[in-house]
Structures are given as C-alpha cells and as structure tokens.
Amino acid sequence: MRFEKYQGTGNDFIIFNGLENRLKERETLARKVCHRRFGIGADGMMIVENSNIADVRMDFFNSDGSVAPMCGNGIRCFAKYVYDNKLVDFKNFTVETLAGVMDVNLVIREGLTRLVTINMGKPEFETSKEDVLISNRIINKKLIFKEESYFISVLKMGTLHSVVFVDNLQCIDVNRQGKNIESSPIFTKKTNVNFAQVIDNKNIKVVTYERGVGQTLSCGTGAAATAVVSTLVKGTDNDITAHVPGGKLGIKQLQKEVYMTGPAELICRGIYNF
Ligand SMILES: N[C@H](CCC[C@H](N)C(=O)O)C(=O)O
Numbered sequence: 001m002r003f004e005k006y007q008g009t010g011n012d013f014i015i016f017n018g019l020e021n022r023l024k025e026r027e028t029l030a031r032k033v034c035h036r037r038f039g040i041g042a043d044g045m046m047i048v049e050n051s052n053i054a055d056v057r058m059d060f061f062n063s064d065g066s067v068a069p070m071c072g073n074g075i076r077c078f079a080k081y082v083y084d085n086k087l088v089d090f091k092n093f094t095v096e097t098l099a100g101v102m103d104v105n106l107v108i109r110e111g112l113t114r115l116v117t118i119n120m121g122k123p124e125f126e127t128s129k130e131d132v133l134i135s136n137r138i139i140n141k142k143l144i145f146k147e148e149s150y151f152i153s154v155l156k157m158g159t160l161h162s163v164v165f166v167d168n169l170q171c172i173d174v175n176r177q178g179k180n181i182e183s184s185p186i187f188t189k190k191t192n193v194n195f196a197q198v199i200d201n202k203n204i205k206v207v208t209y210e211r212g213v214g215q216t217l218s219c220g221t222g223a224a225a226t227a228v229v230s231t232l233v234k235g236t237d238n239d240i241t242a243h244v245p246g247g248k249l250g251i252k253q254l255q256k257e258v259y260m261t262g263p264a265e266l267i268c269r270g271i272y273n274f
Contacts, residue, residue, distance in 0.1 A: 003033070003040065004085075004269040006077035009262055010217025010246020011043050013074050014272075015081045018047040018059070027065035029274055034063035040272060043213050044071060046078050048087060054096035055088050062212030069098035070158025072220020072249075076116035076264040079104040083113060084266070099158040107261075117261040120221065123228045124156040131160050133186050140233045146180045153229040154191065157258065160211075161225035162191045165234060169197045169205055178209020194222040198234050205243045217246030224258045227251035 001023075004015050014033050016023060023029060030045040032038065044062055051057035058078045060071045075095055082088050083106055091106040091113075100121060107115040126136050131154075135141075138154040153163045162181055166172055178193045193209040206226045208219035223242035230236040231253060238253040250261040 001272050001274055002269070003272045004081055005040060005042065005267040006081065006264060007246075007267055008073035008076045008218065008220065008264045009244055009249060011071075011073035011219060012041075012267070013071075013077050014040055014042045014045045015078060016045070016047050016272075017085070017087075018049045019087070023047055026059070027061060027067070030061035030063065031065040032274065033272060043210070043216050044068075044074055046071070046074055046081075048078070048082060051096040054094035054101045056082050056093070057096040060097070062210070064212045066212040067098070068159050068212065070102075070120075070221055072118060072120060072158065072222075072224060072260055073218055073262070073264075074220070075102060075104065075118055076220065076260075076262055079106060079116050079118075080113040080264040080266070097158070099156075102158075113264060115261055116264050117259055118220075120158055120224050120258040120260055122256050123225065123258060125154075127154055127156060127160070129188070131156070131188060131191075133188060139229075143186075145177075145184050148177065148180070150181070152181070153233065155225055155228065157225035157228065158221045160187070160189070160191045161194055161222050162187075163194045163196060163226050163229040165196050165198065165230070167197065169195055169207055172207070174207050174209050174215045178215060182209055182211055192219060192222055194219065194226045196226045196230065198230060198236060199243070202237045202240045203243060204230050204236065204240060207245060218244040218249070220249060220260055220262065223249045224251050224260050228253065228258060
C-alpha cells in the first residue's frame with residue numbers, strides 16, 4: 001500500500017488513501033505501521049475517506065491503535081496531503097472528523113504548502129461523565145494524582161485535554177507525571193496531558209503527554225487547549241505563540257472559536273507491506 005509520512009512541529013503521521021485501498025483491521029494497521037522499530041514509525045495514522053458532510057473525511061488513530069476524535073497537527077498534514085494529491089481542488093476546504101467538520105486553509109507560496117490554518121471550533125469546558133467522573137467542569141482545580149497535587153483544567157478541544165500550568169517546565173518529569181494523570185481512573189477514557197509555562201503575554205511553552213502515544217514533540221489540539229486555559233486562568237493574550245519542543249504554533253481566539261496555524265511537511269512516500 002502506498003503511504004506518505006508527514007510531520008507538523010515534530011508530531012509525525014502516516015497517511016493512507018482509503019479511497020484507493022479498502023483498509024481493514026485499521027487499529028492493527030495503526031499499531032504496526034506506527035511502531036518505531038517494526039514499522040515505519042509515527043505518533044499516529046490517518047486514512048482519507050469520502051464524506052457526505054464535508055469535502056473529505058479524516059479517520060485518525062493513535063500509535064497504540066486507539067481511535068481519537070481529532071488531531072490538530074495531523075489535520076494540517078492531512079490537508080496538505082489531500083491538496084497535493086489533488087483529492088481537493090481548493091486550498092480552503094472542509095474535513096469531517098469525529099469531533100465535527102473542520103475548516104482548513106492552506107497558505108501556498110511558490111506552489112508549495114507552507115502553513116495551514118485550522119478553525120478548531122469552540123472549546124468545551126463542560127465535560128460529560130463519559131469523559132470525567134468527578135465533575136463536569138474542572139478549571140484550575142487542585143487535584144491529587146499519585147500523591148502529587150496539580151492545579152488542573154480539563155476541556156475538549158476536538159479531543160479531551162488536561163492542562164497544568166507550572167512555574168518551571170524543567171521541574172516536570174513529563175513521562176512519569178504525564179502518565180500518572182493520563183491513566184488516572186477519574187478519566188473514563190484517559191486524557192491527553194499538557195504541562196505549560198507562561199513566558200509572557202503572547203508566548204507560552206507547552207509539553208504534551210499524549211493519550212495513546214506518550215510524550216510527543218508537539219500536540220496541536222493540546223497547544224490550542226492550553227492557549228485557551230492560559231487566557232482564562234493566566235490572562236494571556238487571545239493571539240499567542242505556543243512554543244512546543246518540535247517548533248511553534250500560532251493560536252488565535254476569535255469570537256470564541258480557536259484558530260491554529262502551523263507547518264505541515266512531507267517527509268517521504270513509499271510502499272508499506274501490510
Ligand atoms: N497529536 C494530536 C492530538 C492527538 C490526540 C490523541 N492522542 C487522543 O487520544 O486524543 C494533535 O496534534 O492534536
């Protein structure tokens with residue numbers, strides 16, 4: 001099967017075209033193709049499918065094979081893939097995801113996609129019992145996970161995110177502490193975890209421990225969720241830069257909707273034996 005591998009601020013993905021291959025056992029395929037030794041290696045896998053409500057549909061899988069409703073870095077790479085492979089004719093189009101229909105806009109320079117802007121929609125602070133057991137609204141609440149206390153905010157930005165602001169990210173063991181929160185029993189289907197630090201009114205730092213993946217170099221929906229909490233709890237600007245280990249993402253909040261702008265790059269393409 002033909003594949004293309006992309007990265008967006010260091011979050012990397014394998015993309016298959018479901019329109020040319022009827023892909024079965026997709027969760028198994030995701031686990032195998034994302035494996036860093038026995039597969040091609042990636043944080044996630046996306047499959048292009050037809051949609052009745054948008055120009056195209058994106059099915060997203062974490063590297064452990066679990067399905068996730070949305071992926072911010074992934075949808076930027078997905079948008080570049082469908083445009084460059086002429087599956088859509090315009091640089092502004094819609095993508096159906098399990099989190100709803102997203103508007104994407106490609107910034108093309110010298111015929112190449114340089115940046116992609118995604119309207120991620122509105123953040124949801126009211127979480128259901130389906131996601132969080134203890135309360136349906138957690139904003140800057142002190143909670144204890146494995147005897148360590150955190151001021152945590154929980155929201156849906158396409159997918160479920162927990163945000164913890166700290167004074168110094170250097171003091172956080174992202175893998176250990178991220179895992180403790182990600183797999184806490186208060187989250188019925190686990191959570192993505194973002195540790196963040198305010199640099200100034202227009203810049204924040206974010207490091208993410210992703211549900212179903214582990215620590216990544218970047219998480220687009222996580223950066224967006226963190227920017228929203230930063231404005232709410234820390235009073236930072238509505239238009240900021242999120243500095244992630246793999247690069248930078250622009251996050252703008254406008255009339256309650258959240259727009260993310262960032263890069264999407266083709267790494268390679270080839271044939272995957274499955
Ligand atoms: N890396 C993605 C988030 C994937 C979310 C997934 N890990 C989940 O289980 O929700 C992003 O750039 O937004």
